[in-house]
Amino acid sequence: MAYGVRIRVNERSWRVDAAPDTPLLYVLSGELQLNGPRFGCGLAQCGSCSVLIDGVETRSCVTPVSAVGDRAVTTLEGLPAWYARQNRLPKPPALTPVQQAFIDEQTIQCGYCYNGMTIKACELLSKIPRPTEAQIRSAMNGHLCRCGTYPRIIKAIQRAAEAARATAISEHRQ
């Protein structure tokens, strides 16, 4: 039975009609028409549908919408603003350093897994600003890429860590 449920996504409050067991993914992609989180396996095995819930990477394909409560959901679309708040920047950048690094390192092939890659990498850098390669591999290990772009993603995350540090320093000086 559908019922009204209130969720907070990308700093906006939404009221959606959905059965309580509806996975958050279908609310985000259906009702909210967001393109970041996307279906990959429906089994929490691949990371395609990842979002941040209160800053923690979460598989939206197995998270019932009724379990979200009043916690803050951040999708790929809201990530630059989330990044700005995390780092107390005056305004959101067009892209997070992780996304810019994906472009600079030309990591992407088909790009379908990059929602999850971006969400997870941003979560990692928020916890460990300068991760070692082993820490990157360990953090990212639950995210699959079928095109085989892992090595470039590792490089890009290292690059993003450097860039974020540089940005933070210059922003705070202003």
Next chain:
Amino acid sequence: MKPATEAFTFPRRDLLKAGGALLIGFALRDTVRAQSAEGVAVVAGPDQPDPNRLDTWIAIHADNTATIFIGFVELGQGSSTALLQLAAEELDLAMTQVKSIRLESHTMPNQGGTVASASVARGGPRIRLAAAEARQALLKMASQKLDTPVDRLRVSGGVVSVAGDPKKSVTYGELVGGKPFNLPYTGTAPLKSFGDYKLVGSRVLRLDVPAKAAGKYVHMQHVRIPGMLHGRVVRPRGQGAYGDGARVLKVEEGSIADIRGARVIRKRDFIGVVAENEWDAVRSARQLKVTWDQPAALPGTEGLHQQMRSAKTTDRIVLDNGDVTAAFGAAQHLVSQSYRGPYQSHAPFGPNCALADVKADSALVMCSTQNIYDTRRKVAQVLGLDIEKVTIRYYEGSGTYGRSCYDDAAQAAAILSQAAAKPVRVQFMRWDEHGWDNFGPAQLADIRAAIDRDGKIVAYEYHGWQHNWGTTETSQQLALGTPAAESPGPGSQQVSPFNLGAMYAIPNMRLVNHHVDGVRYLKGSNLRSPLDVSFSFASEQTIDELAFLAGMDPYEFRQRNIRDERWLGVLDAVAHAAGWTPRKAAYRSDRRRAEGRLATGRGIALGTHTSSYAAAVADIEVDQETGKIVARHLYGVLDAGLCVNPGCLENQISGMLVQATSRMLKEEVTFSTTNVTSLDWNSYPILRFEECPAVTAMVVQHLDQTPSGGGEEVMGPAAAAIANALFDATGVRMREYPLTPARVLPALERRFA
């Protein structure tokens, strides 16, 4: 919130009405021939823009930009960027001044399928020639306008100016003057010589990457249209024998009565559900009670290769040079072995998706495919519509690496939309995609090869058993009862005269293909570098064994047996990149055993698909207590002739090194006697971050050569280099892959028994 529906259409009629277009066209016969040789049917569209009309290929707009009409799809490999580079080069435009538009069956030139990594090789020359001819015509117009002979004109960024008097200039856009005009395509315009290239051969950044990084790229899975329903297919979990399809015994529609608005659609054995809400469709498909007849018609994973060996086969000699029998008799050392390769899955990271809007007399299907014309024919068949009533609009999906279930998804969406009389979006569930894939076929091989006293390979014989590719899509098989059929091959479905021993100068050689009828096996099709991982696994290990018998370094042994300079080029390049030091097949069992738990090794291999030259080196580590292999570093070198964009190609090589590692170490489709049992990422594991090797990718650039394939050729050698590295590390030769701990550990234990 604005729906993410993409309403991007660019009908050619509007383009012409808008004026300002100079249009160049050309014929396509060569492409069609080349595609057919690859074993992929190309259906000439009944209503394509006439390839002989001048208005089919390139349009120069009044704002001094150009649209290039490209008949190939972007599959995440960057070829759409490379093809525009070629056009911009010949037109003397900047990359920011060229674009292409979405591929659609009624508006774009038919260049056949996007297969065999050949977009740049086959499509490139035509696009270049068309661009060069357009430039020639524009210069002629500029010559009149500026009252200056053509040879005194210079072009940069679409601005034609007079040499020595740059103030006298006119733009392409001004020249066209808003009026389209016809010029015959002659194919005779002179092309730039490679010394003048500005864009070709340079690392132009891929045009699709920024939107993909920003999350703004529209994958097929993101396409929505107002009023659409969500559909899912309902099938047994995992396919059975291809010939059997799936037979419905009973459907209990009442089992989803509690899901309001969900509806069962049945056409013979095709079962689907549709609902307004996606989650309702997903849970209806899960909840619907269907009883299937599941005959025990498969050999099961364990009995697979035995059944193939004892099968009645159709045999064909692919190659027979010299006198193999006599040469084996006179040889110094001989190696003879059997090898086994598994079924492997395309397993796109995002399951296939299609959106169909079927009306009484027409259909629009938005989908991912490698060949919109082939998809159109298949969709028309299940709908009972004439081909010209069906429009296919292409959207890039998740990477497909060959023919995954994209046509199956397109047909399923079409069938459901026709029955529901509404637009229907279908996305496969993970178990649909993994369970009903057109798998890369399993292979069985007997190989023997021999050397003379000087370490020269004198004889080589390869017998391969495998079935061909299924041509009946599952949705059609179930909905219409169309019998299972296989494409006739040979192409990439048979023992390969390109990848088996062809890189070496071998005077006596025989290749024999044993075609197994595929109806009692899994449904097969082309998986990236079809069959080459199995070929290279057998062939390049055999070459390594010969080197060992000759007491030679495996790199030096290969050098000694190659005459072709381009094969030598990639071999030397990869050895150099990896810092190869001479090793006399380094393994000594006593030493390794004494060294303890972790053994390290290094292997080298050569390979290709049908064109280009590739070489790889693998550094691995083997845990001798668990049998687990970790690839530490892979090096890959590819010579694909003229490389239009080395950045794109390096990314392909890098991806292939990782994917080949995954396929060699982990991937295997499993099945019982009734159905496929590897249905997700746990039961069909692929390589993860923590297991991923460092990679070094290198392109050998030949600006003066024609381009050849670049998306497949490293798969075989990279996989074989890992197998050779295992021998180097432990003295163990594996005859069946993937090299999982369950296979490697018993082999290690046998070594000391």
